[in-house]
Amino acid sequence: VRIRKEQAVSLTTILLLLTTVIVLTSPFIGSASSAHTDQITFTKEVAPIFFKNCAECHRPGEAAPFSVLSYKDVRPWAKSIREKVISREMPPWHADPNHGEFKNDRRLTQQEINTIVKWVDGGAKEGEARALPPQPKFVEGWRFGKPDLVLQMPMEYVLREDAIDQYVNVHLDPKLTEDRYIQAVEVRPENKTIAHHGMLLSQLPGEIAWLLREAPIFETDEGGVKRVKEDVPVQNDGCKLPEGGGAGGLNTTVLTAYVPGRGGDDWTQHPVRIPPKSEFFLQMHYSNAFRSRTVNQDQTKIGIWFSKEKMPAKITTTEVMANLFFKIPAGVEHHKASACWTIREDNVELAALMPHMHLRGKSMEVMAVYPNGRFEVLLNVPKYEYRWQTNYRFAKPKLIPKGTTIKITAIFDNSAKNKYNPDPTKDVRWDERTGGEMLACFLELIKPQMQPAARTSPTLSTFK
Ligand code: HEC
Numbered sequence: 185v186r187i188r189k190e191q192a193v194s195l196t197t198i199l200l201l202l203t204t205v206i207v208l209t210s211p212f213i214g215s216a217s218s219a220h221t222d223q224i225t226f227t228k229e230v231a232p233i234f235f236k237n238c239a240e241c242h243r244p245g246e247a248a249p250f251s252v253l254s255y256k257d258v259r260p261w262a263k264s265i266r267e268k269v270i271s272r273e274m275p276p277w278h279a280d281p282n283h284g285e286f287k288n289d290r291r292l293t294q295q296e297i298n299t300i301v302k303w304v305d306g307g308a309k310e311g312e313a314r315a316l317p318p319q320p321k322f323v324e325g326w327r328f329g330k331p332d333l334v335l336q337m338p339m340e341y342v343l344r345e346d347a348i349d350q351y352v353n354v355h356l357d358p359k360l361t362e363d364r365y366i367q368a369v370e371v372r373p374e375n376k377t378i379a380h381h382g383m384l385l386s387q388l389p390g391e392i393a394w395l396l397r398e399a400p401i402f403e404t405d406e407g408g409v410k411r412v413k414e415d416v417p418v419q420n421d422g423c424k425l426p427e428g429g430g431a432g433g434l435n436t437t438v439l440t441a442y443v444p445g446r447g448g449d450d451w452t453q454h455p456v457r458i459p460p461k462s463e464f465f466l467q468m469h470y471s472n473a474f475r476s477r478t479v480n481q482d483q484t485k486i487g488i489w490f491s492k493e494k495m496p497a498k499i500t501t502t503e504v505m506a507n508l509f510f511k512i513p514a515g516v517e518h519h520k521a522s523a524c525w526t527i528r529e530d531n532v533e534l535a536a537l538m539p540h541m542h543l544r545g546k547s548m549e550v551m552a553v554y555p556n557g558r559f560e561v562l563l564n565v566p567k568y569e570y571r572w573q574t575n576y577r578f579a580k581p582k583l584i585p586k587g588t589t590i591k592i593t594a595i596f597d598n599s600a601k602n603k604y605n606p607d608p609t610k611d612v613r614w615d616e617r618t619g620g621e622m623l624a625c626f627l628e629l630i631k632p633q634m635q636p637a638a639r640t641s642p643t644l645s646t647f648k
Contacts, residue, residue: 224303225311226255233296234258235320237275240445243322247376247444253319255310262308269297276445276572280564285579327448328368331487333358335464340483343378343470349618350471356464356486365455365491365499369439370448371466375482380471381573382442382484386462400508401614412508412614422507422523422623423591438502438626439464441538441573448487449575454498454630455491469618499633500535505590506624512544512612517599521623526589529631533581536628537563542621543570543604544596544612550625555587562590570604581630592625 224230234242234252241248251257258265268274275290292300303309335356343350373379400416419425437456440449468484507523539548550563563576584590600608606619616622 223309223311224299224306225309225315226258226303227311227313227315229299230303231255232317233292233299235317237290237292237296239320240322241275245376247379259308259310262304266301266304269300276569276574278565278567278569278572278574279576280566283561283564284576287577287579288575326372326487327370328450328487328489331370332490333488335486335488337466337468337483337485340481341468341470343472343480343482345472345480347470347472349380349469351618352468352470354466354468356466358458358462358464358488360458360460360462362460364458365493365496366439366458366488367452367455367491368448368450368487368489369456370487371440371442371484372447372487373442373468373482373484375479376444378470378472378480379442379482379484380469380571382466382468383573384439384441384486385465385467386437386439386458387465388459388462390461410614410616411620416509416613418511418613419507419509420511420519420521422509422521423589425509438504438538441575442484443571443573446575451500452491454500455493455496456500456502457633496633498630500628500630502626502628504624504626505592506614506622508614510613510621510623512596512598512621514609514611515599517597517601518546519596519598520593521596522591522593523623523625524589524591525627527584527586530586531632532584532586533630534562534578534584534627535581535630536575536577538573538575538626538628539563539565539568539592539594540573540622540624540626541568541570541594541596542618543606544598544602544621545570546595546597546602548592548594548625551591551593552584553589553591555585575626575628577628584629590625590627592623594623596621 231252238248238252240246242250242252244251244253250261265274269292272291275292277290279286279289281291335358337352337354337356341350341352369384371382371384373382401410401412437458439456440446464486466484466486468482470482505523505525507521510521512519512521537550539545539550541548545568547568548563548565549561551559551561553559562582596612598605598608598610598612602608612621614620614622
């Protein structure tokens with residue numbers, strides 16, 4: 185013991201000596217580093233940050249309004265960049281960092297933000313050309329090589345000059361005659377300068393017919409998007425309803441969504457099963473809002489890569505949980521509504537979460553209430569933005585014990601203060617058109633494969 189004490193003392197002495205040395209030399213370090221601060225340049229310090237964190241969207245042919253690949257293209261945007269990185273509007277990422285760890289987390293570190301800010305404050309200098317790192321490499325063309333199956337919108341869509349937002353809904357038939365397993369899918373707009381986002385669903389026509397017969401919703405003639413029937417009673421707290429608001433189990437799978445920076449998904453480990461006769465439903469949202477727009481036409485393609493496995497032990501499914509019965513009164517700034525869904529199978533893992541509301545969506549929290557009563561916030565999106573349909577992918581899939589209830593709580597702003605609100609004078613209910621609202625969350629689950637297909641029947645007829 186005594187020996188250890190002596191060692192401790194001598195260690196302290198060494199530390200003190202070291203500190204003294206640092207204190208003594210610090211004036212030199214200080215002046216050296218402040219000289220260094222003035223010299224933050226694009227080529228040396230800033231380009232590596234931009235190439236890694238911005239270039240996937242900020243390069244020619246992508247949706248963002250300027251390229252970060254060269255100094256000449258970046259320089260005019262320096263002030264705006266400073267503002268957007270300080271406010272953390274860029275890169276786009278809306279999850280509260282206090283909950284959950286995500287594989288696709290795009291946030292910059294505080295240090296990276298400081299570097300960018302110092303660079304702009306120091307005059308956004310270029311620096312020596314030879315310091316510039318090599319240009320980042322991106323896959324040109326299809327993301328995962330040549331697809332096994334390519335489907336395309338049947339005709340070219342032309343965005344009208346006077347249109348701000350346009351939606352196109354198309355049904356595509358992959359012509360599957362037996363269960364097929366998909367290991368990757370990509371939605372690839374030909375023209376990313378007008379494609380704002382796109383959603384690709386796989387559904388069974390029979391189940392959609394069932395849904396339309398039984399459920400409190402009907403199909404509009406606008407390309408098959410659905411609305412709640414007018415006389416359906418209101419319940420904002422979906423968790424009070426026997427089925428939590430209406431969710432889960434339907435064989436409607438969201439295959440993927442296109443948003444800038446997300447074109448495809450890769451499920452090589454646990455492929456997605458597509459039953460025979462399934463049809464794909466593609467909804468594209470086009471917008472004139474992007475300043476990078478060069479041409480007005482698009483004819484989006486879908487690439488599918490099939491899995492070599494005949495009968496994978498585990499599969500990936502994406503299920504929707506929702507409350508179909510909410511109503512947001514006109515003019516209300518803070519309206520709360522929720523939905524619940526109880527997991528009734530063993531060995532289910534949660535891989536990703538994608539909250540979905542429309543223009544009045546303000547925030548969403550996703551919580552797990554475990555069978556032992558403990559609860560955990562899985563994801564919190566305090567400032568939801570409709571234009572970023574982010575799929576929050578967990579760093580590691582999370583085992584969800586059987587009997588766990590997933591609860592989503594949404595806040596809507598239907599007041600005139602919400603600059604995106606298309607009409608604050610209207611009460612709003614479930615309506616899949618953009619001007620209407622949805623309260624849903626897509627859950628990407630990994631679960632053991634069951635044969636024949638285990639389908640919980642969707643009991644949406646709660647109020648019948
Ligand atoms: C996932 C794609 C994506 C990533 C990553 C991304 N951006 Fe953007 N950015 C966009 C898009 C799309 C826009 C167009 C405006 C909009 O819709 O918000 C934009 C707009 C901007 C603007 C505003 C331009 C204007 O019109 O004033 C700035 C500045 C900006 N980005 C900087 C950055 C920086 C810096 C990074 C990296 C640190 C970054 N962005 C990362 C997609 C992205």
